[in-house]
Amino acid sequence: MRVLAVWGAVVAVGAVVLGGGTAVAAAVPEADLAYHGAASMAGGRVDVRFTPRNHGPAAVPDATVRLRWSEPLVDGQTFPEGCARSAARVVLCRVGALAADGVGKRVEMWVRLRGVPSEVLLEIDTVWNGGTVDRNRENDRQRVLVLDSGDAYYF
Template structure:
């Protein structure tokens, strides 16, 4: 049986102040078929602090990387909001954050452009949307 086809995308926001960053996002499957689960990778341009408290469904996967499950995504459906706060090493003035799909539940995603997001977040307390 051939794998189904999906079109995953991520939209959300990030805010940074005093060496801590909050990130929240929602996964969307533009379809045409449902996805049983997917995994999104969040990668920071600076190392994360040694100890992190991450929400259920998210795990640390490297010095600068966290991966999170999206859960089931219906065709043309939204996932649950994923929200996490991480401590960064030091107090950087700016940090790049990248999100992309690591695993799409076995579905084929022919439009990989919209499941890769990049945002530059400044240490201002302002919210940056992606």
């Protein structure tokens, strides 16, 4: 009898946990962040400009994007407001709130790389999306090979 009572309590608790977990998962808003822009490089200086976009369906209360280069950056650089260096090859930029089907403020920066490489791989991805779920990670993760040609490479 005691075993049946314990088993019944376990089943009841499991139902509450599963039910609660399902309700919580369903309540998380979904958004689809994307970044589109261009990058160019000449003489070890990389110019980057991109615009964040939220394809929805929910708004994003706050978002942060990471820009990571395959080559280290020169120390002591100045970045645009909302952007900060977080590692030898990484800069984080707060893009802020994005309305559903909204376009954010354009981010423009240039960075100087150590040395003068003939190419650099730039990777851009979301590191914070304000607690929303993004099921389409293909358009908020960009990889761009930028050659030291002065030409713009679009993403």
